[in-house]
Amino acid sequence: MNKSYAGSLRARRTLIYICFGILTLLSLLPFAIMLADSTRSVVQLNTGVSLLPGSSLGHNIKVLLSYDFNLGHGMFNSAFIAVVSTALSVYCSALAAYALVAYDFKAKRLVYAFVIALIMIPGQVSMVGFYQFMIQLNLLDNYIPLILPGMCAPASIFFLVEYMGTVYNKDYADSARLDGASELKIFHSVMLPMMKPGLATMAIFGFVFSWNNFLMPLMLISDKNLYTLPMMVQTMTALGAGGHTVEWGAVYSGLSITIAPIIIVYLILSRFIVGGGTAGGVKG
Template structure:
C-alpha cells in the first residue's frame, strides 16, 4: 500500500511538472496572439494575457501596408508542402537503400551525406543564385522546392530510424510472394516509417515555412512573396509604430504551423509501435 501511494505521488508530481512546462511554453505564443488584438499604446504599457479589442484596426493596417495574408499563406504552403513531400519521400528512399542493400561505395556515399550536413547553406548561396539565374529560374518557386529532393539531414535521420525497425524477413517474404522492390518500399517500408516521417515532416515544414533568406533572394514579384517576406513589409511610420499590426502579422505566420503540428503529432504518438514484428 505504501509503495502504491508513493507511485501515485511521483506520478502526480510528474504531471504537475510537465503541466508547468506546457504552460510556460504556451505563454509566449499566447502573448503574441493577445498583442495582435491590442493597440500600440496598450502594448507599450507591458505584456498582457488578456486580449484587446483592436483586432479590426490592426487588420486594416495590415491591408493598407500590402499584407495580403491569403496570398502569402498560399505561397508559403506551396513551397513548404512541396519541399517537405519531396524531402520525405526521396530521403526515405535513400535511407532504405542504405539500410536494406549492400552495394559498392555504400560507406563512401553515406560519408558524403554526413559531410554535406556540415556545410552551411550560406556557403553555396551565391553560386546557387548564379546557377538559377543561368537557368532562368529566378522569380519562381521551382528552385525553392526541387532542391529539397537532396536533404542530407533528413536522409541521416531516416536511416537511423529505419535501422531500429527494419527486419529483412518482411521484404524477403514479400519477394517470395512476388512483390517488386517498389511495391515493397511503398506498401511495407513507408508505413513502418510513419513516426519518422511525421517528425521530420514537422521540422521540414516549419523550416521551409519560416525560410526568409532564400525566397528574399530569388523572388522579386510581390505577388509571390511568402508570409515571412510580407512581415518585413510592415515597416514603421515616422511618427507611429503599429506594434499591434506587427504582432498580428507574426500571429498569422504562427497559426498554420501550430495546426500542422497538431495534425502530425498524433502520427508520432500513435505510430511508435507501428511495424513491430512478432517473433
C-alpha cells in the same frame, strides 16, 4: 520495501510531469504573448509585455489589410512551396534511407558519412554561391530553387536511417520478393507504412522550416506576386523605415495568421506519431 519503491516511483513520475509542464508553459508563452499583442494598440504595446488581450484586434486587422496584405495570395504561395517541398523531402529521404538500410554495397559507409558531413555545413555558407548559381540558371523570381533542394535533405535522411534501423525487418521484404513484388512496390507497400511515425515527424519539421523560411525567398524573389506570407508581414516593418510609425499590433496579427497553418499541420500529423508509437508498444 515495495511500498517504499512504489512511493519513490510515484515521486519521480510526479517530478517528471512537473518538469514537462514547466517546459510546455515556457514553450507556449511566446505564442500567448504574440496572440495577446495582436489585439493591442501601439500605445498599449509601448507600456510593456502583457498576457491580457486588448480591444484593438479589429483595428489591427483593418491596418493589416490596408498595407496591401493579400492574405489569400500569400497563404497560397507559402502553402504551395511548403507542401511540395515537404512532400519531396520526405519521399526522397525515405527512399535514400531505405537504400542505406536495406542494401549492402561497397560505398555504403562512405555515402552515409557524406550525408552526416553535409549536416555539419551551415546553410549560410552556401547561400552566396547558390544565389549566383540561380542567376546563371535564370531562376530568380521562381519557386524551383525553393522546392527542389528539398529533395536532398541530409538531416531527414540521417533521421530516417536511424529510425528505419529500429523498424526494418528483412523477412518482410524477402517475403514480398518471393511473391513477385518489385523493389519499388516493396518500398511503397511494405516500408512506407512501417515508417509512418518517422515520416510524420520529418514532415512536421520540413513543413515548419519551409513555411517559416524567410531569408532564401528574400534573396531570390523580388516579384510581389510571388511573395510568401512571412515576406508580406516583413514589408509592413519595412514601411516604417521611411519615418512612418509601424503598427506593431497589425504586425503581430499577421504573425499570428502565419503560425495557424503550422499548428493545423502539427495537429494532423501528430496523430500518426502517437498511433505509430502505440502500435510499436503493442507489438513489443
